[in-house]
Amino acid sequence: xxxxxxxxxxxxxxxxxxxxxxxxxxxxxxxxxxxxxxxxxxxxxxxxxxxxxxxxxxxxxxxxxxxxxxxxxxxxxxxxxxxxxxxxxxxxxxxxxxxxxxxxxxxxxxxxxxxxxxxxxxxxxxxxxxxxxxxxxxxxxxxxxxxxxxxxxxxxxxxxxxxxxxxxxxxxxxxxxxxxxxxxxxxxxxxxxxxxxxxxxxxxxxxxxxxxxxxxxxxxxxxxxxxxxxxxxxxxxxxxxxxxxxxxxxxxxxxxxxxxxxxxxxxxxxxxxxxxxxxxxxxxxxxxxxxxxxxxxxxxxxxxxxxxxxxxxxxxxxxxxxxxxxxxxxxxxxxxxxxxxxxxxxxxxxxxxxxxxxxxxxxxxxxxxxxxxxxxxxxxxxxxxxxxxx
Amino acid sequence: xxxxxxxxxxxxxxxxxxxxxxxxxxxxxxxxxxxxxxxxxxxxxxxxxxxxxxxxxxxxxxxxxxxxxxxxxxxxxxxxxxxxxxxxxxxxxxxxxxxxxxxxxxxxxxxxxxxxxxxxxxxxxxxxxxxxxxxxxxxxxxxxxxxxxxxxxxxxxxxxxxxxxxxxxxxxxxxxxxxxxxxxxxxxxxxxxxxxxxxxxxxxxxxxxxx
Numbered sequence: 001x002x003x004x005x006x007x008x009x010x011x012x013x014x015x016x017x018x019x020x021x022x023x024x025x026x027x028x029x030x031x032x033x034x035x036x037x038x039x040x041x042x043x044x045x046x047x048x049x050x051x052x053x054x055x056x057x058x059x060x061x062x063x064x065x066x067x068x069x070x071x072x073x074x075x076x077x078x079x080x081x082x083x084x085x086x087x088x089x090x091x092x093x094x095x096x097x098x099x100x101x102x103x104x105x106x107x108x109x110x111x112x113x114x115x116x117x118x119x120x121x122x123x124x125x126x127x128x129x130x131x132x133x134x135x136x137x138x139x140x141x142x143x144x145x146x147x148x149x150x151x152x153x154x155x156x157x158x159x160x161x162x163x164x165x166x167x168x169x170x171x172x173x174x175x176x177x178x179x180x181x182x183x184x185x186x187x188x189x190x191x192x193x194x195x196x197x198x199x200x201x202x203x204x205x206x207x208x209x210x211x212x213x214x215x216x217x218x219x220x221x222x223x224x225x226x227x228x229x230x231x232x233x234x235x236x237x238x239x240x241x242x243x244x245x246x247x248x249x250x251x252x253x254x255x256x257x258x259x260x261x262x263x264x265x266x267x268x269x270x271x272x273x274x275x276x277x278x279x280x281x282x283x284x285x286x287x288x289x290x291x292x293x294x295x296x297x298x299x300x301x302x303x304x305x306x307x308x309x310x311x312x313x314x315x316x317x318x319x320x321x322x323x324x325x326x327x328x329x330x331x332x333x334x335x336x337x338x339x340x341x342x343x344x345x346x347x348x349x350x351x352x353x354x355x356x357x358x359x360x361x362x363x364x365x366x367x368x369x370x371x372x373x374x375x376x377x378x379x380x381x382x383x384x385x386x387x388x389x390x
Numbered sequence: 391x392x393x394x395x396x397x398x399x400x401x402x403x404x405x406x407x408x409x410x411x412x413x414x415x416x417x418x419x420x421x422x423x424x425x426x427x428x429x430x431x432x433x434x435x436x437x438x439x440x441x442x443x444x445x446x447x448x449x450x451x452x453x454x455x456x457x458x459x460x461x462x463x464x465x466x467x468x469x470x471x472x473x474x475x476x477x478x479x480x481x482x483x484x485x486x487x488x489x490x491x492x493x494x495x496x497x498x499x500x501x502x503x504x505x506x507x508x509x510x511x512x513x514x515x516x517x518x519x520x521x522x523x524x525x526x527x528x529x530x531x532x533x534x535x536x537x538x539x540x541x542x543x544x545x546x547x548x549x550x551x552x553x554x555x556x557x558x559x560x561x562x563x564x565x566x567x568x569x570x571x572x573x574x575x576x577x578x579x580x581x582x583x584x585x586x587x588x589x590x591x592x593x594x595x596x597x598x599x600x601x
Contacts, residue, residue: 323456342463346473351443354463355452372449375457383459 006082013083014049014091014098017074019114021045024147031143037134041123044148045070045114046106049090050098052154057388059154060096060381061145062086062105063162063169066236066293067285069113072105073098088369095374096161096381106148108141108169110292115144118288119220130288131217138165138300142172149180156180158388159381160320163187163366164333165293168300171341174318175306183384184320185377187366188330190337191311191344192301197332200239201294204232208287217288229287230278237277242329242362246270311344318345321387322352323380325373327365353380403433405573405580406593410483410509413567413597414438418480421445421505423467424487428455435460443479445470468497474504481507486593488512489536489545495561502563502600511595514570516550518589535592551587551594558598567597 023043025031030040047070052059062072064085073090075083089095090103107115110133118133125132149157157180160173167189174184190197211228213219241249250270254260260267266275307314322345326338335356345352357372359365366373402408407430414420416438422431425444428451434440444462446452455462463470468491471482482505484497489512491497501508513535523531530540538545551570558565570587573580583591 321461339465343473346463346470347475349475349478351441351461352463353452353456353461354465355449355456356464358449372453376453379457379459386459 006088008083008087008091012091012093013087014074016077017047017049017071017084019045019047019070019076021114022148022151024151031140031147033134033140034137035135039109039116039134039136039140042109042116042144042147043114043120044106044109044116044144046104046148047071047074047084048152049073049103050101052102052152056154057156057158058101058385059157060101060103061149061157061160061173062090062096062103063145063160063166063173064105064108065162065164065166066297067281067290068166069111070105070107070115071113072103086367089374089377095377097378100385101158101381104148104152104154106145108165108293109144110136110141110289110296112286112289117286118217118292119286128220130220133288133292135295135299136292137296138168138172139176139305141296142169142176145169145173146177146180156182159183159185159384161185161187161377162189164189164363165297167333168297171302172300174320174322175302175314178317178319181320182388183322183380184318185323185325185380186338186341187325187373188327188333188363190333191303191314191341193298194337197239198298200235200332201298204235205291205294207231207235208291211287214287217291219287224282225287226282229282229285229290230275232287232290233278233281233285234274237274239332240362240364242331242360244329245361248360249273311340312347315341315344315348315350318348318350320350321384322350323376324352324354325366325376326354326356327359327361327363328356329360330363330365332363402578403429404577406485406511406571406577406595407433409569409571409582409595410485410511411438413509414440414481416440419478420481420483421471421474421479422483422485423471423501424485425451425455425460425462427451428458428460428462430483430485431455431460431462432458467491468493471497471500471504476503477506479505481505481509483509485509485511486513489547489549492546494547494557498557498561498563498598502598506599507566508563508598509596510554510598511593512549512554513545514551514588514591514594515548516552516588517592521589533592549594551591554594554596558596562601564599564601565596566599569595571595 025040025042030038071084073084073087107113110117112119118129122129160170162170167186170186208228211225213223214225253269255269255272302314303311326335342354420440420442422444431442452464482501520531570583570591571580
């Protein structure tokens, strides 16, 4: 996912918010991972917005994408230059209305924004895990989120919502803890990565691992593999846009020059944009986390994990009501992948809705202001709430 | 074909939809093929506690349905219907859409595979007004129910009430109920046509089932 964080044009916001931290799975109760290794203690960074009602029946769990964090909405202080990453969707009167719902979001394990990941200190050695961090899966991330739910005393989730890698966690929640999830909104996502998606991830990982500063993942006390990570991010940004989006946004326009420079300093606007995105990204993200999380995304395959290769069999476990949304210009997780999951839901008699939103901005569309998407989510959640009350 | 304004939520439901809903048992499972903005599904959900699903091609209409709290899938009815298991629904509705379907026989067969009953309605092309237009003017008929020129119409088939009865015999499905109706300008009000329905009715409506 890209960063599209702007202030709400109407200045509507949940206001000041606070990042919280909880630690569990202290040895000897370390969490068993899908790889067979175990991890513990596990720290989870999370934020909440709105009030939980007495019946604890208004919980909406937001799940972030590859490079997101727990900071969905609001500001940390009065001078904060930008709000959380989905401030356009989460807030008073917004698509996910914090006047009605208690919204929770946590940073996934393996990431670097407060939850345990490769840049965390390994309690056995006192230095960062680096490549000694165990490989984690989407299922492991969801298991850690379940522990957070237990910690908050939440047994029923009104809705799990997320796009891209967040959408994978949505699906995982529905199959791993089917009785906890009343409804689910997977956006711009897939039940398994295509070869194309794996290929992009692999090129991005190779860019990091080819950076001499990467040093097999041990770089926390020296120079960081910023060149590799920036290139990885540039590749990511290509996949988040689309042919059309790039044509409209950049075309063949040159960056602050009238003619070619006849060297390699960068001529085109699109080059300048990608370099800028890459340079900005290395300031906030850890290269090892990028490796671990893209690996988790590539391993994700609910058809194999829950259905012996069949999506229909996999979704036979689900109990949630679904709203699936795809975007026309998303070539990372194209509409046919959403339709395949809808097909499996239909064959299982699940209550499902599907809308393909016309959007020219590619995979990132779910993060951008979109009145249609907000209205869909608002209407869907209100109905789920009504049906729950009935 | 649904050229009816749905802005006025207070207005009574379209006359043909009221007849369809009178045929549907409370708390049954219903699939509405080409559900538009979900007028019928919304009524059935709230008045008859029906568990309904709709299929609709237009993104804007699908979005309106979901905003209203209906379960609707965006897609082509001919393709989407194939995914459902046998007998997944009590009723499958094809309201005023048959005249736009490329392979009606295939669709009706699929409809009776996934539903116990089918409800099919269409504009009656043998209404006397249409007959007279062709006879006296010599142009392809244009009516309130079929308001298009020959070159811009989505309605690729002309169907009459008698044609549909013949179709049922040839296809081997049963007609369990048949109602011919005449509707007013906005299709909000109307009445049932008793005699000479193939001449006088603007719409034919059928409840069909497997033999």
